[in-house]
Amino acid sequence: MDLSLSQQDLDFRANAREWLRENFPKQSRPNDGPAMREFDLAWQRRQWDAGWAGVSWPAEYQGRGLPLLQQLIWFEECARAGEPDIDSRFVGLNHAGPTLIANGTPEQKAFHLPKILAGELVWCQGFSEPGSGSDLASLRTSGVIDGDDLVVNGHKIWTSFADLASYQELLVRTDPSAAKHRGLTWVICDMSLPGITIRPIKTLDGLSHFCEVFYDDVRIPLANVVGQLDDGWRVAMSTLSFERGTAFTAGQVQLTAVVERLLEVTHERPGPAGQDRAIDDEEIAGQLATLRAEVTALRALTYTHVLRSAGQSQPGPEGSMVKLFYTELRQRVMRLALEVIGPGSGERGLTAASWDEDYLASYSDTIAGGTSEIQRNIIGERVLGLPR
Amino acid sequence: MDLTISDDQRAIVDSVRDVLRDSMPMERVRGALDGDNSGVERLWSQAADLGWFGLGLAQHYGGSGFDLIDEALLFKELGRHLTPGPFLGTLLGARVAAIGGNDDVAEQILLGRAPVGIAVPRRSGDYLIHDAQAATYLLLSDVDRTVLIPAAAARERHRLASLDELSVRESAALTIDPFAEVAESFDPIHARGCTLVAAVLTGIAEATRDMSVTHAKTREQFGAPIGTFQAVKHRCADMGVRAALADAQLLFAALSVSEGQPDAALEVAAARVVAHRAALSNSRETIQVHGGMGVTWECDAHFYLKRTHALRDLYGGERDHRRLLLTASG
8 A cells, every 4th residue: 555646646746737827717706607607618628628628537438548546636736726616517527427428328428428528518417306305216207208209297406507507417207107216217308408497596605506497398319318218216326426426526625725724814813702813712723623634534535435446337335424524524614614704704715705605505515415314324224234 | 546455454454353353352351350361461472473563663673574554454453352451562662672773672572571561741740651560661752752761760650540441550750761762753653653543543433333333233122123213323324434534544644654755744643633533432322322231331332432531642632633733734
């Protein structure tokens, strides 16, 4: 075992850092709407043009085909440069892309993967429904085969960026007579099809990334089914384990940088009880020390998980440990940040977002992509082997 | 970067587990409490024969030439099995004697004939001595240097009450006249000590996780194993996360010390803090998961809790590492 980076890895890091210094967008990122979409996609296009897109994606799909370790290094360098941990490229790069690589037909891969990598468009996810949140497999949006099409009727919710997306990974029930985890189908939905209505939902941070999506006799070609008809649960779970395993890596790396920034801040500002420096406050110092130990350990857990799952077609259930710990830690970090900076300062944090916005946004972390409660079920049952 | 456990390392872990299962099962650990030291003595001589005390010491010093990570794997097992005895002081003491140029003493320690206790300064000016019984030498370590002194240098020795019945602690006044000394900058004994304490604590966090899971799978209430209930399942899941986190960070700490990585101090402090918190939370939680059994003497849970408390100040507790965590560069 060793931690040292090879000369190739070191060169890769140096090149990445150099390129990011020159090319990372200087202007601040709009936090909502079409302007944000254009900003995110322009940034992806710039990476694509310079050969930095899809570091660990296979070369046959226009990725760089480099080891996962270099993908982690790339994420680390992007976080260092100030990239937000999640933006409108997230579903395309971290859900749909890996799912198509694992399950798509040659035609689906050839059509969609280059568009995702080149930053041509945004993807969104259509999994949750008003009646099917944690109990995802109970979903009722139906897909009925009619000729060469699947005719979809129903209602999806919590779909981030649906109003900005060109495609959606959509999970529908195609066999209502089968047991609930069977009879589901994962299909690529073109968001411009007739019969789709999108309604944005304003979230507690005042932004409207979330949407509801209504489907009224939407005709999706059967050629868009990914994996087999009625095999959507397996395909969806591969997508989710990508999310829980590796997709949050960029955010985890960024969290380390946030704690380091907070450490600087506590040396620069007065403490809550009138101390010259916030770091002289016992409680703040104690919490910050623990958080620094925890973000350091999160990095170790992430690296260990990612490098040990290299070579598997999809990451194992241990990814739920990373997801659970990361999201709860992020909330603790953001709570302390608010304590140190003061609520409502509007001050810009590490990325374009303010400390207030990052704090408020962290509340969705322990819900999106499977709540902390669901992650604990997965860890209990599939990692520790407890009975269901 | 390579984080996979090698076949050699698996073999070390398997062999340590076999030895501990055969020579020091829980009945013998409990036997030691009632004054029956036969198990402890047998294990001690086996450990010497197997080269445990020189596991990470270079071969030209008389060691086995493995790395700190391999020593950490050994100490994780010692933590898991609640093994009593001055293993940590003896392993580090052999290293200090060997590197400090005292070959004869190093040889005696490596052969298990000269156990080493660990002295920790107290605010009152005297010292707390871990594993004081039968120690021939004492080890004193801080972030600048580590010294080895004869145990005879300890005066006014008093046995202290210990929450952990399995580890003997004394207070003593010491005259420090070292005959072997190693500067931290030459060989990071203090960092290695911190890492190995983190390893013991990680072993405790894993053992208590496993005890809880086993109990939750077999104990039935309301007609079902209690592990089916989320209130219990989720406690176990959190124990699993804490143990995994401590284990991953232990790996990073051990490797960064051996490789002399620039962020080694941060990695070690993080490992020590995360492992202590994991061991403490998991041993508390396993008592709760075991219900009425959990608070009995018969259930092993309390030994893990007490051992964790006893290790609080060995190679720095959370407070000692706080300053480091707030200043070290990552």
